[in-house]
Amino acid sequence: MYTILNAIRLAWRNLLRNRKRTLLSTSGLAVALIILVITDGLFDGIIRQTFDNMIREEQAHVRMFAKGYLEEDIPGLDYLLTNVDSLAQRVTELSGAKTTVRMKMPATFISNGEETLLTVRGLDLATDQNVFRTLDHLVVGQNLDGRSGEALVGRRLAKEFSLKLNDSFTVLRKSAPGAMNSLRLRVHGIIDTGHPDFDNNSVIISLKDAQSLALVKNAATEIAILGKRETDANRLRKTLRTEMPGYDWETWEEGAEDFMPMMRMKRAGSAIFIIILALVAMVAITNTMTMAVHERTREIGSLRAMGYSIRRILWMFLLEGLLIGFMAGAAAVIVGGGVTLWLSKVGISLAAYDDIDFGMAISKAMYPALTLGNILATFVFGIIIGGLASWQAAWRAAHGQVVRALREGML
Protein backbone atom coordinates (compact mmCIF):
# COMPACT_ATOMS: atom_id res chain seq x y z
CA MET A 1 0.00 0.00 0.00
CA TYR A 2 1.04 3.51 -0.71
CA THR A 3 2.04 4.80 2.68
CA ILE A 4 2.07 8.24 4.16
CA LEU A 5 5.76 7.77 4.93
CA ASN A 6 6.55 7.27 1.26
CA ALA A 7 4.53 10.37 0.45
CA ILE A 8 6.38 12.40 3.09
CA ARG A 9 9.74 11.08 1.85
CA LEU A 10 8.89 12.09 -1.72
CA ALA A 11 7.61 15.50 -0.61
CA TRP A 12 10.74 16.10 1.44
CA ARG A 13 13.05 15.19 -1.43
CA ASN A 14 11.04 17.36 -3.78
CA LEU A 15 11.46 20.28 -1.42
CA LEU A 16 15.19 19.70 -1.44
CA ARG A 17 15.30 20.02 -5.24
CA ASN A 18 15.47 23.76 -4.91
CA ARG A 19 16.86 24.27 -1.46
CA LYS A 20 17.30 28.02 -1.73
CA ARG A 21 13.70 28.57 -2.76
CA THR A 22 12.38 26.25 -0.08
CA LEU A 23 14.59 27.90 2.53
CA LEU A 24 13.37 31.36 1.54
CA SER A 25 9.68 30.54 1.71
CA THR A 26 10.10 28.52 4.91
CA SER A 27 12.08 31.34 6.49
CA GLY A 28 9.41 33.87 5.57
CA LEU A 29 6.72 31.90 7.31
CA ALA A 30 9.03 31.02 10.19
CA VAL A 31 9.78 34.70 10.87
CA ALA A 32 6.05 35.49 10.93
CA LEU A 33 5.40 32.59 13.28
CA ILE A 34 8.34 33.46 15.56
CA ILE A 35 6.98 37.00 15.88
CA LEU A 36 3.58 35.47 16.62
CA VAL A 37 4.96 33.27 19.41
CA ILE A 38 6.89 36.14 21.00
CA THR A 39 4.03 38.64 20.65
CA ASP A 40 1.53 36.16 22.04
CA GLY A 41 3.87 35.41 24.90
CA LEU A 42 4.29 39.11 25.53
CA PHE A 43 0.56 39.76 25.63
CA ASP A 44 -0.07 36.74 27.82
CA GLY A 45 2.75 37.83 30.10
CA ILE A 46 1.39 41.37 30.34
CA ILE A 47 -2.11 40.09 31.06
CA ARG A 48 -0.88 37.63 33.66
CA GLN A 49 1.40 40.20 35.26
CA THR A 50 -1.30 42.85 35.20
CA PHE A 51 -3.85 40.52 36.79
CA ASP A 52 -1.32 39.45 39.38
CA ASN A 53 -0.51 43.06 40.20
CA MET A 54 -4.19 43.98 40.30
CA ILE A 55 -4.90 41.15 42.70
CA ARG A 56 -1.91 41.71 44.91
CA GLU A 57 -2.09 45.51 45.00
CA GLU A 58 -5.73 46.40 44.97
CA GLN A 59 -8.34 43.82 44.07
CA ALA A 60 -7.47 40.76 46.17
CA HIS A 61 -9.65 37.82 45.09
CA VAL A 62 -12.87 39.20 46.49
CA ARG A 63 -13.70 42.50 48.15
CA MET A 64 -16.55 43.21 50.48
CA PHE A 65 -18.29 46.59 50.51
CA ALA A 66 -21.27 48.18 52.18
CA LYS A 67 -24.47 47.77 50.18
CA GLY A 68 -24.63 50.51 47.54
CA TYR A 69 -20.90 51.25 47.45
CA LEU A 70 -20.36 49.72 44.03
CA GLU A 71 -23.20 51.73 42.50
CA GLU A 72 -21.37 54.97 43.24
CA ASP A 73 -19.67 56.67 40.27
CA ILE A 74 -16.87 57.88 42.49
CA PRO A 75 -17.01 55.75 45.62
CA GLY A 76 -16.52 57.89 48.70
CA LEU A 77 -17.61 57.71 52.27
CA ASP A 78 -21.37 57.50 51.83
CA TYR A 79 -21.34 53.72 52.07
CA LEU A 80 -19.01 52.49 54.77
CA LEU A 81 -18.61 49.11 56.38
CA THR A 82 -18.96 49.52 60.12
CA ASN A 83 -17.57 47.39 62.87
CA VAL A 84 -14.93 46.21 60.41
CA ASP A 85 -12.80 44.31 62.93
CA SER A 86 -15.53 41.81 63.71
CA LEU A 87 -16.68 41.70 60.07
CA ALA A 88 -13.17 40.78 58.93
CA GLN A 89 -12.96 38.14 61.62
CA ARG A 90 -16.29 36.67 60.52
CA VAL A 91 -15.16 36.54 56.88
CA THR A 92 -12.00 34.71 57.90
CA GLU A 93 -13.97 32.21 59.96
CA LEU A 94 -16.42 31.52 57.13
CA SER A 95 -13.96 31.27 54.27
CA GLY A 96 -10.62 30.37 55.78
CA ALA A 97 -9.18 33.11 53.58
CA LYS A 98 -6.83 35.91 54.57
CA THR A 99 -8.40 39.32 55.06
CA THR A 100 -7.41 42.90 55.60
CA VAL A 101 -9.28 46.15 55.95
CA ARG A 102 -8.69 49.13 53.70
CA MET A 103 -10.07 52.62 53.47
CA LYS A 104 -9.99 54.25 50.06
CA MET A 105 -11.14 57.78 49.43
CA PRO A 106 -10.54 60.58 46.95
CA ALA A 107 -8.85 63.63 48.44
CA THR A 108 -7.14 66.85 47.48
CA PHE A 109 -3.37 66.72 47.77
CA ILE A 110 -1.64 70.00 48.51
CA SER A 111 2.12 70.45 48.46
CA ASN A 112 4.10 73.68 48.17
CA GLY A 113 1.07 75.57 46.91
CA GLU A 114 0.33 73.03 44.19
CA GLU A 115 -2.59 70.68 44.41
CA THR A 116 -4.07 67.66 42.68
CA LEU A 117 -6.83 65.12 43.17
CA LEU A 118 -5.63 61.73 44.26
CA THR A 119 -6.58 58.69 46.30
CA VAL A 120 -5.82 58.29 49.97
CA ARG A 121 -5.54 54.66 50.99
CA GLY A 122 -5.62 53.63 54.58
CA LEU A 123 -4.00 50.26 55.26
CA ASP A 124 -4.35 48.00 58.26
CA LEU A 125 -0.62 47.65 58.85
CA ALA A 126 -1.03 44.50 60.95
CA THR A 127 -2.74 42.48 58.20
CA ASP A 128 -2.22 44.24 54.87
CA GLN A 129 0.85 42.25 53.87
CA ASN A 130 -1.10 39.02 54.37
CA VAL A 131 -3.18 39.99 51.36
CA PHE A 132 -1.32 42.66 49.39
CA ARG A 133 2.24 43.41 48.33
CA THR A 134 1.89 47.18 48.38
CA LEU A 135 4.16 47.56 51.39
CA ASP A 136 6.78 45.31 49.79
CA HIS A 137 7.49 47.88 47.10
CA LEU A 138 9.27 50.49 49.17
CA VAL A 139 12.12 51.97 47.15
CA VAL A 140 13.10 54.94 49.33
CA GLY A 141 12.76 55.56 53.08
CA GLN A 142 10.94 53.34 55.52
CA ASN A 143 7.64 51.58 55.69
CA LEU A 144 4.79 52.83 57.83
CA ASP A 145 5.21 51.80 61.43
CA GLY A 146 1.85 52.90 62.76
CA ARG A 147 2.82 56.32 63.96
CA SER A 148 0.34 59.01 63.09
CA GLY A 149 1.18 61.48 60.32
CA GLU A 150 3.40 59.20 58.26
CA ALA A 151 2.72 58.50 54.61
CA LEU A 152 4.06 56.59 51.68
CA VAL A 153 3.75 58.19 48.26
CA GLY A 154 3.89 56.71 44.79
CA ARG A 155 7.15 57.12 42.86
CA ARG A 156 5.66 59.14 40.04
CA LEU A 157 3.69 61.37 42.40
CA ALA A 158 6.89 62.04 44.34
CA LYS A 159 8.66 62.87 41.11
CA GLU A 160 5.89 65.17 39.87
CA PHE A 161 5.76 67.14 43.10
CA SER A 162 9.50 66.81 43.82
CA LEU A 163 8.74 65.16 47.14
CA LYS A 164 11.63 63.88 49.20
CA LEU A 165 11.75 62.01 52.46
CA ASN A 166 10.38 63.98 55.40
CA ASP A 167 8.74 66.55 53.12
CA SER A 168 5.33 67.51 54.39
CA PHE A 169 2.07 67.82 52.51
CA THR A 170 -1.62 68.00 53.24
CA VAL A 171 -4.57 65.90 52.21
CA LEU A 172 -8.00 67.41 52.36
CA ARG A 173 -11.48 65.98 51.91
CA LYS A 174 -15.03 66.00 53.15
CA SER A 175 -15.39 63.71 56.14
CA ALA A 176 -18.14 61.15 56.59
CA PRO A 177 -20.19 63.46 58.82
CA GLY A 178 -19.92 66.14 56.12
CA ALA A 179 -17.40 68.60 57.45
CA MET A 180 -14.13 69.26 55.59
CA ASN A 181 -11.15 67.70 57.27
CA SER A 182 -7.45 67.60 56.58
CA LEU A 183 -4.34 65.72 57.60
CA ARG A 184 -0.80 67.02 57.64
CA LEU A 185 1.45 64.16 56.56
CA ARG A 186 5.17 63.55 56.18
CA VAL A 187 6.82 61.47 53.46
CA HIS A 188 8.10 58.41 55.29
CA GLY A 189 8.83 56.38 52.18
CA ILE A 190 8.33 56.15 48.43
CA ILE A 191 6.83 53.07 46.79
CA ASP A 192 7.08 51.75 43.24
CA THR A 193 4.46 49.04 42.70
CA GLY A 194 4.16 49.03 38.91
CA HIS A 195 0.45 49.72 39.38
CA PRO A 196 -0.35 53.14 37.92
CA ASP A 197 -3.10 53.91 40.45
CA PHE A 198 -0.61 53.51 43.28
CA ASP A 199 2.48 55.01 41.68
CA ASN A 200 0.86 58.03 40.03
CA ASN A 201 -1.74 59.30 42.42
CA SER A 202 -1.89 57.58 45.75
CA VAL A 203 -0.96 58.43 49.27
CA ILE A 204 -0.71 55.46 51.59
CA ILE A 205 -1.37 56.00 55.27
CA SER A 206 -2.34 53.84 58.21
CA LEU A 207 -5.97 52.82 58.55
CA LYS A 208 -6.14 54.74 61.80
CA ASP A 209 -5.04 57.98 60.08
CA ALA A 210 -7.50 57.34 57.24
CA GLN A 211 -10.33 56.85 59.75
CA SER A 212 -9.31 60.04 61.48
CA LEU A 213 -9.38 61.92 58.12
CA ALA A 214 -12.86 60.52 57.48
CA LEU A 215 -13.87 61.16 61.09
CA VAL A 216 -15.09 57.58 61.60
CA LYS A 217 -14.28 54.85 64.10
CA ASN A 218 -13.85 51.16 63.27
CA ALA A 219 -15.25 51.78 59.79
CA ALA A 220 -13.71 51.36 56.35
CA THR A 221 -14.65 51.21 52.69
CA GLU A 222 -13.70 47.59 52.09
CA ILE A 223 -12.51 44.27 53.39
CA ALA A 224 -10.13 42.51 50.97
CA ILE A 225 -10.15 38.72 50.90
CA LEU A 226 -7.42 36.52 49.48
CA GLY A 227 -8.24 32.85 48.94
CA LYS A 228 -5.87 30.07 47.91
CA ARG A 229 -6.26 30.47 44.14
CA GLU A 230 -7.56 33.23 41.92
CA THR A 231 -9.91 30.74 40.28
CA ASP A 232 -11.64 30.31 43.64
CA ALA A 233 -12.93 33.88 43.60
CA ASN A 234 -16.48 33.12 42.44
CA ARG A 235 -16.89 30.19 44.80
CA LEU A 236 -15.54 32.30 47.67
CA ARG A 237 -17.95 35.11 46.93
CA LYS A 238 -20.89 32.73 46.66
CA THR A 239 -20.17 31.28 50.10
CA LEU A 240 -19.74 34.67 51.71
CA ARG A 241 -22.74 36.23 49.99
CA THR A 242 -24.93 33.39 51.23
CA GLU A 243 -23.62 33.60 54.77
CA MET A 244 -23.38 37.38 54.95
CA PRO A 245 -26.25 38.94 53.02
CA GLY A 246 -26.70 42.68 52.80
CA TYR A 247 -23.26 43.57 51.44
CA ASP A 248 -21.77 44.25 48.00
CA TRP A 249 -19.14 41.77 46.80
CA GLU A 250 -16.78 42.12 43.87
CA THR A 251 -14.40 39.52 42.44
CA TRP A 252 -11.06 40.52 40.92
CA GLU A 253 -12.35 39.63 37.45
CA GLU A 254 -15.13 42.15 37.78
CA GLY A 255 -12.63 44.69 39.01
CA ALA A 256 -10.51 44.06 35.91
CA GLU A 257 -13.42 44.56 33.52
CA ASP A 258 -12.21 47.98 32.36
CA PHE A 259 -8.85 46.58 31.48
CA MET A 260 -9.98 43.70 29.30
CA PRO A 261 -11.42 45.65 26.32
CA MET A 262 -8.18 47.61 26.09
CA MET A 263 -6.15 44.40 26.05
CA ARG A 264 -8.46 42.88 23.48
CA MET A 265 -7.99 45.93 21.25
CA LYS A 266 -4.22 45.81 21.57
CA ARG A 267 -4.25 42.09 20.87
CA ALA A 268 -6.48 42.59 17.81
CA GLY A 269 -4.09 45.25 16.51
CA SER A 270 -1.19 42.88 16.90
CA ALA A 271 -3.19 40.06 15.29
CA ILE A 272 -3.80 42.20 12.19
CA PHE A 273 -0.07 42.87 11.91
CA ILE A 274 0.72 39.17 12.25
CA ILE A 275 -1.96 38.20 9.72
CA ILE A 276 -0.37 40.60 7.21
CA LEU A 277 3.03 38.96 7.85
CA ALA A 278 1.48 35.52 7.45
CA LEU A 279 -0.15 36.60 4.17
CA VAL A 280 3.19 37.78 2.82
CA ALA A 281 4.69 34.43 3.82
CA MET A 282 1.75 32.68 2.18
CA VAL A 283 2.43 34.49 -1.08
CA ALA A 284 6.05 33.28 -0.93
CA ILE A 285 4.95 29.67 -0.39
CA THR A 286 2.31 29.94 -3.12
CA ASN A 287 5.01 31.19 -5.46
CA THR A 288 7.34 28.34 -4.48
CA MET A 289 4.66 25.74 -5.05
CA THR A 290 3.53 27.28 -8.34
CA MET A 291 7.12 27.19 -9.59
CA ALA A 292 7.46 23.59 -8.41
CA VAL A 293 4.33 22.53 -10.28
CA HIS A 294 5.47 24.38 -13.39
CA GLU A 295 8.88 22.68 -13.32
CA ARG A 296 7.46 19.21 -12.73
CA THR A 297 4.60 19.21 -15.21
CA ARG A 298 5.88 16.22 -17.23
CA GLU A 299 6.53 14.32 -14.04
CA ILE A 300 2.96 15.00 -12.91
CA GLY A 301 1.72 13.80 -16.31
CA SER A 302 3.74 10.58 -15.96
CA LEU A 303 2.38 9.89 -12.50
CA ARG A 304 -1.17 10.48 -13.68
CA ALA A 305 -0.49 8.21 -16.67
CA MET A 306 0.76 5.39 -14.47
CA GLY A 307 -2.44 5.57 -12.44
CA TYR A 308 -1.90 8.12 -9.69
CA SER A 309 -5.31 9.57 -8.88
CA ILE A 310 -6.16 13.26 -8.86
CA ARG A 311 -6.48 13.09 -5.07
CA ARG A 312 -3.03 11.56 -4.70
CA ILE A 313 -1.37 14.21 -6.86
CA LEU A 314 -3.25 16.89 -4.92
CA TRP A 315 -1.95 15.46 -1.63
CA MET A 316 1.55 15.12 -3.02
CA PHE A 317 1.82 18.88 -3.51
CA LEU A 318 -0.26 19.77 -0.48
CA LEU A 319 2.12 17.69 1.58
CA GLU A 320 5.02 19.79 0.36
CA GLY A 321 3.22 22.95 1.50
CA LEU A 322 2.31 21.30 4.78
CA LEU A 323 5.95 20.29 5.25
CA ILE A 324 7.03 23.90 4.72
CA GLY A 325 4.45 24.91 7.32
CA PHE A 326 5.67 22.14 9.62
CA MET A 327 9.29 23.27 9.35
CA ALA A 328 8.36 26.93 9.84
CA GLY A 329 6.16 25.94 12.79
CA ALA A 330 8.96 23.88 14.30
CA ALA A 331 11.36 26.80 13.87
CA ALA A 332 8.82 29.07 15.55
CA VAL A 333 8.44 26.64 18.44
CA ILE A 334 12.20 26.34 18.89
CA VAL A 335 13.31 29.91 18.21
CA GLY A 336 10.16 31.80 19.25
CA GLY A 337 9.60 29.52 22.21
CA GLY A 338 13.26 29.75 23.20
CA VAL A 339 13.33 33.54 23.00
CA THR A 340 10.04 33.82 24.91
CA LEU A 341 11.27 31.42 27.57
CA TRP A 342 14.50 33.36 27.94
CA LEU A 343 12.65 36.68 28.12
CA SER A 344 10.28 35.19 30.69
CA LYS A 345 13.33 34.56 32.90
CA VAL A 346 15.28 37.79 32.37
CA GLY A 347 12.33 40.10 31.60
CA ILE A 348 12.17 43.07 29.26
CA SER A 349 13.32 46.10 31.17
CA LEU A 350 11.07 49.13 30.98
CA ALA A 351 13.61 51.34 32.76
CA ALA A 352 14.16 53.31 29.57
CA TYR A 353 10.42 54.12 29.46
CA ASP A 354 10.27 55.25 33.06
CA ASP A 355 8.19 58.31 32.27
CA ILE A 356 5.66 56.49 30.12
CA ASP A 357 2.42 55.43 31.74
CA PHE A 358 1.38 52.21 30.04
CA GLY A 359 -2.02 52.42 31.71
CA MET A 360 -1.58 48.88 32.97
CA ALA A 361 -0.44 47.42 36.22
CA ILE A 362 2.91 46.20 34.90
CA SER A 363 6.14 46.49 36.78
CA LYS A 364 9.51 47.86 35.79
CA ALA A 365 10.03 44.85 33.59
CA MET A 366 7.70 42.82 31.39
CA TYR A 367 7.87 39.07 31.61
CA PRO A 368 6.42 37.23 28.59
CA ALA A 369 4.61 33.99 29.36
CA LEU A 370 5.20 30.84 27.34
CA THR A 371 2.14 28.64 27.25
CA LEU A 372 1.78 25.22 25.68
CA GLY A 373 -1.51 26.36 24.15
CA ASN A 374 0.12 29.26 22.32
CA ILE A 375 3.01 27.14 21.11
CA LEU A 376 0.71 24.41 19.80
CA ALA A 377 -1.66 26.94 18.22
CA THR A 378 1.25 28.62 16.40
CA PHE A 379 2.59 25.28 15.21
CA VAL A 380 -0.81 24.23 13.87
CA PHE A 381 -1.31 27.71 12.38
CA GLY A 382 1.98 27.32 10.48
CA ILE A 383 0.92 23.98 9.05
CA ILE A 384 -2.48 25.38 8.04
CA ILE A 385 -0.83 28.36 6.34
CA GLY A 386 1.50 25.98 4.47
CA GLY A 387 -1.46 23.89 3.35
CA LEU A 388 -3.57 26.87 2.31
CA ALA A 389 -0.69 28.46 0.44
CA SER A 390 -0.01 25.33 -1.59
CA TRP A 391 -3.66 24.50 -2.25
CA GLN A 392 -4.01 26.45 -5.48
CA ALA A 393 -0.83 25.01 -7.02
CA ALA A 394 -1.71 21.50 -5.84
CA TRP A 395 -5.20 21.79 -7.31
CA ARG A 396 -3.75 22.92 -10.60
CA ALA A 397 -1.26 20.05 -10.63
CA ALA A 398 -3.95 17.49 -9.89
CA HIS A 399 -6.55 18.76 -12.31
CA GLY A 400 -4.36 19.62 -15.30
CA GLN A 401 -4.75 17.78 -18.59
CA VAL A 402 -2.51 14.72 -18.59
CA VAL A 403 -2.04 14.70 -22.37
CA ARG A 404 -1.04 18.35 -22.44
CA ALA A 405 1.26 17.87 -19.45
CA LEU A 406 3.07 15.01 -21.17
CA ARG A 407 3.24 16.51 -24.62
CA GLU A 408 3.71 20.23 -24.05
CA GLY A 409 4.93 20.28 -20.47
CA MET A 410 2.00 22.55 -19.60
CA LEU A 411 -1.00 21.97 -17.41
Added chain:
Amino acid sequence: MNDLPVVHVENVIKNYQGGKVRALRGVTLEVPQHAFLALAGPSGSGKTTLLNIIGALDKPDEGSVIVADHDVVKLNEQQRTRLRRETIGFVFQTFNLVPVLTAVENVELPLEIIAGTTRDSRRKAAMDMLERVGLKGMEHRFPNELSGGQQQRVAVARALVKHPALVLADEPTANLDGESGSAIIDLMKQMRDQLGTAFIFSTHDPRLLERTESVITLEDGCIRS
Protein backbone atom coordinates in the same frame (compact mmCIF):
# COMPACT_ATOMS: atom_id res chain seq x y z
CA MET B 1 -6.30 -15.89 -20.58
CA ASN B 2 -8.67 -15.70 -23.55
CA ASP B 3 -7.57 -14.92 -27.08
CA LEU B 4 -9.33 -11.57 -27.34
CA PRO B 5 -7.14 -8.79 -28.71
CA VAL B 6 -5.63 -6.60 -26.03
CA VAL B 7 -6.62 -3.50 -27.99
CA HIS B 8 -9.53 -3.05 -30.33
CA VAL B 9 -9.95 0.37 -31.88
CA GLU B 10 -12.80 0.96 -34.26
CA ASN B 11 -13.44 3.96 -36.44
CA VAL B 12 -11.88 6.38 -33.97
CA ILE B 13 -12.10 10.07 -34.79
CA LYS B 14 -10.33 12.78 -32.80
CA ASN B 15 -10.39 16.47 -33.60
CA TYR B 16 -8.72 19.40 -31.90
CA GLN B 17 -9.39 23.13 -31.88
CA GLY B 18 -13.08 22.72 -32.62
CA GLY B 19 -12.51 20.48 -35.62
CA LYS B 20 -9.82 22.60 -37.29
CA VAL B 21 -7.19 19.95 -36.58
CA ARG B 22 -8.31 16.43 -37.49
CA ALA B 23 -5.84 14.26 -35.60
CA LEU B 24 -7.47 10.86 -36.27
CA ARG B 25 -9.94 10.23 -39.06
CA GLY B 26 -11.66 6.92 -38.56
CA VAL B 27 -8.82 4.67 -37.35
CA THR B 28 -9.57 0.99 -36.92
CA LEU B 29 -6.97 -1.28 -35.39
CA GLU B 30 -6.70 -4.57 -33.57
CA VAL B 31 -3.70 -5.50 -31.47
CA PRO B 32 -3.38 -9.12 -30.38
CA GLN B 33 -1.99 -10.18 -27.01
CA HIS B 34 1.81 -10.39 -26.93
CA ALA B 35 2.03 -8.11 -29.96
CA PHE B 36 5.12 -6.00 -30.69
CA LEU B 37 3.72 -3.26 -32.83
CA ALA B 38 5.27 -0.07 -34.14
CA LEU B 39 3.21 2.97 -35.08
CA ALA B 40 5.13 4.76 -37.79
CA GLY B 41 4.53 7.99 -39.60
CA PRO B 42 5.76 11.55 -39.78
CA SER B 43 5.26 14.12 -37.01
CA GLY B 44 1.63 15.16 -36.78
CA SER B 45 0.36 11.97 -38.34
CA GLY B 46 -1.63 11.06 -35.19
CA LYS B 47 0.67 8.47 -33.56
CA THR B 48 0.72 10.10 -30.13
CA THR B 49 -2.98 10.88 -30.24
CA LEU B 50 -3.75 7.23 -30.98
CA LEU B 51 -1.44 6.07 -28.16
CA ASN B 52 -3.08 8.54 -25.75
CA ILE B 53 -6.53 7.23 -26.65
CA ILE B 54 -5.47 3.57 -26.33
CA GLY B 55 -3.77 4.50 -23.02
CA ALA B 56 -7.01 5.96 -21.64
CA LEU B 57 -5.34 9.34 -21.29
CA ASP B 58 -7.69 10.91 -23.80
CA LYS B 59 -11.13 10.14 -25.20
CA PRO B 60 -12.03 9.94 -28.88
CA ASP B 61 -14.74 12.17 -30.33
CA GLU B 62 -16.22 9.17 -32.07
CA GLY B 63 -15.59 5.45 -32.30
CA SER B 64 -14.94 2.73 -29.78
CA VAL B 65 -11.79 1.71 -27.92
CA ILE B 66 -11.59 -1.57 -26.06
CA VAL B 67 -8.49 -2.17 -23.96
CA ALA B 68 -8.17 -5.47 -22.09
CA ASP B 69 -11.93 -5.95 -22.17
CA HIS B 70 -12.63 -2.40 -20.95
CA ASP B 71 -14.63 0.01 -23.08
CA VAL B 72 -12.45 3.09 -22.58
CA VAL B 73 -15.03 5.48 -24.01
CA LYS B 74 -17.60 4.55 -21.39
CA LEU B 75 -15.23 4.78 -18.42
CA ASN B 76 -15.26 7.80 -16.15
CA GLU B 77 -12.07 9.53 -14.98
CA GLN B 78 -11.69 7.32 -11.92
CA GLN B 79 -12.21 4.12 -13.88
CA ARG B 80 -9.75 5.18 -16.55
CA THR B 81 -7.19 5.94 -13.83
CA ARG B 82 -7.74 2.45 -12.40
CA LEU B 83 -7.38 0.90 -15.88
CA ARG B 84 -4.06 2.67 -16.38
CA ARG B 85 -2.90 1.72 -12.89
CA GLU B 86 -3.64 -1.99 -13.31
CA THR B 87 -3.39 -2.75 -17.02
CA ILE B 88 -1.19 -0.30 -18.91
CA GLY B 89 2.45 0.68 -18.61
CA PHE B 90 3.90 3.82 -20.18
CA VAL B 91 7.33 4.69 -21.55
CA PHE B 92 7.94 8.29 -22.57
CA GLN B 93 10.29 9.98 -24.98
CA THR B 94 11.84 12.09 -22.22
CA PHE B 95 11.93 9.20 -19.72
CA ASN B 96 10.06 11.28 -17.12
CA LEU B 97 11.72 9.64 -14.15
CA VAL B 98 11.29 11.35 -10.79
CA PRO B 99 14.74 12.89 -10.35
CA VAL B 100 14.67 12.82 -6.54
CA LEU B 101 14.09 9.07 -6.43
CA THR B 102 16.68 6.38 -7.11
CA ALA B 103 16.26 3.90 -9.95
CA VAL B 104 14.70 1.29 -7.69
CA GLU B 105 12.41 3.86 -6.05
CA ASN B 106 11.25 5.02 -9.46
CA VAL B 107 10.45 1.45 -10.44
CA GLU B 108 8.55 0.96 -7.17
CA LEU B 109 6.30 3.95 -7.87
CA PRO B 110 3.56 2.14 -9.84
CA LEU B 111 3.39 -0.59 -7.20
CA GLU B 112 2.91 1.91 -4.37
CA ILE B 113 -0.57 2.67 -5.61
CA ILE B 114 -1.62 -0.94 -6.13
CA ALA B 115 -3.50 -2.32 -3.14
CA GLY B 116 -2.10 -5.32 -1.34
CA THR B 117 1.60 -4.78 -1.99
CA THR B 118 4.03 -4.62 0.88
CA ARG B 119 7.20 -2.60 1.09
CA ASP B 120 9.32 -5.72 0.84
CA SER B 121 7.40 -7.17 -2.10
CA ARG B 122 7.62 -3.85 -3.92
CA ARG B 123 11.36 -3.62 -3.37
CA LYS B 124 11.90 -7.22 -4.49
CA ALA B 125 9.79 -6.79 -7.64
CA ALA B 126 11.61 -3.56 -8.53
CA MET B 127 15.05 -5.08 -7.98
CA ASP B 128 14.10 -8.11 -10.08
CA MET B 129 12.84 -5.93 -12.89
CA LEU B 130 15.95 -3.76 -12.86
CA GLU B 131 18.05 -6.89 -13.12
CA ARG B 132 15.95 -8.03 -16.09
CA VAL B 133 16.57 -4.75 -17.92
CA GLY B 134 20.29 -5.01 -17.27
CA LEU B 135 20.71 -2.48 -14.47
CA LYS B 136 21.85 -4.75 -11.67
CA GLY B 137 24.20 -2.79 -9.45
CA MET B 138 22.71 0.56 -10.44
CA GLU B 139 19.54 0.29 -8.41
CA HIS B 140 20.44 3.05 -5.99
CA ARG B 141 21.64 5.57 -8.50
CA PHE B 142 19.63 8.69 -9.13
CA PRO B 143 18.50 9.43 -12.71
CA ASN B 144 21.15 12.12 -13.18
CA GLU B 145 23.79 9.49 -12.43
CA LEU B 146 22.59 7.33 -15.33
CA SER B 147 23.04 7.69 -19.10
CA GLY B 148 20.03 8.36 -21.34
CA GLY B 149 19.88 4.71 -22.37
CA GLN B 150 20.05 3.57 -18.75
CA GLN B 151 17.32 6.02 -17.76
CA GLN B 152 15.08 4.66 -20.48
CA ARG B 153 15.79 1.13 -19.21
CA VAL B 154 14.60 2.27 -15.78
CA ALA B 155 11.49 3.67 -17.47
CA VAL B 156 10.88 0.32 -19.18
CA ALA B 157 11.33 -1.47 -15.86
CA ARG B 158 8.88 0.98 -14.28
CA ALA B 159 6.33 0.28 -17.00
CA LEU B 160 6.69 -3.49 -16.64
CA VAL B 161 7.01 -3.94 -12.88
CA LYS B 162 3.27 -4.31 -12.34
CA HIS B 163 3.08 -6.87 -15.17
CA PRO B 164 0.60 -4.95 -17.31
CA ALA B 165 -1.20 -6.45 -20.27
CA LEU B 166 -0.01 -3.59 -22.46
CA VAL B 167 2.91 -1.16 -22.60
CA LEU B 168 2.61 2.01 -24.65
CA ALA B 169 5.83 3.76 -25.59
CA ASP B 170 5.69 7.16 -27.25
CA GLU B 171 8.88 7.71 -29.26
CA PRO B 172 10.96 5.80 -26.70
CA THR B 173 14.15 6.17 -28.70
CA ALA B 174 13.82 9.75 -29.88
CA ASN B 175 16.13 11.11 -27.18
CA LEU B 176 18.71 8.35 -27.54
CA ASP B 177 21.57 7.77 -29.96
CA GLY B 178 21.16 5.03 -32.59
CA GLU B 179 22.89 2.33 -30.58
CA SER B 180 21.00 3.03 -27.36
CA GLY B 181 17.73 3.31 -29.31
CA SER B 182 18.25 -0.09 -30.88
CA ALA B 183 19.13 -1.54 -27.50
CA ILE B 184 15.88 -0.25 -26.01
CA ILE B 185 13.83 -1.75 -28.81
CA ASP B 186 15.64 -5.07 -28.34
CA LEU B 187 15.03 -4.87 -24.61
CA MET B 188 11.30 -4.25 -25.05
CA LYS B 189 11.12 -7.18 -27.46
CA GLN B 190 12.97 -9.36 -25.00
CA MET B 191 10.59 -8.33 -22.23
CA ARG B 192 7.63 -9.10 -24.45
CA ASP B 193 9.09 -12.57 -24.98
CA GLN B 194 9.76 -13.12 -21.27
CA LEU B 195 6.61 -11.58 -19.79
CA GLY B 196 4.12 -11.83 -22.61
CA THR B 197 3.23 -8.15 -22.43
CA ALA B 198 1.99 -6.49 -25.62
CA PHE B 199 4.05 -3.47 -26.72
CA ILE B 200 2.85 -0.65 -28.93
CA PHE B 201 5.38 2.07 -29.63
CA SER B 202 5.55 5.01 -31.91
CA THR B 203 8.61 6.00 -33.90
CA HIS B 204 9.57 7.73 -37.08
CA ASP B 205 13.06 6.30 -37.10
CA PRO B 206 13.26 3.89 -40.12
CA ARG B 207 16.24 2.03 -38.63
CA LEU B 208 14.15 0.91 -35.68
CA LEU B 209 11.25 -0.19 -37.78
CA GLU B 210 13.42 -2.96 -39.15
CA ARG B 211 13.59 -4.50 -35.68
CA THR B 212 9.83 -4.68 -35.14
CA GLU B 213 7.46 -7.47 -36.01
CA SER B 214 4.62 -5.42 -37.38
CA VAL B 215 4.31 -1.79 -38.38
CA ILE B 216 1.25 0.36 -38.85
CA THR B 217 1.84 3.58 -40.69
CA LEU B 218 -0.27 6.60 -39.99
CA GLU B 219 -0.57 9.56 -42.29
CA ASP B 220 -2.81 12.56 -41.73
CA GLY B 221 -4.77 10.67 -39.08
CA CYS B 222 -5.46 7.64 -41.25
CA ILE B 223 -3.87 4.19 -41.38
CA ARG B 224 -1.97 3.85 -44.67
CA SER B 225 -0.59 0.36 -44.21
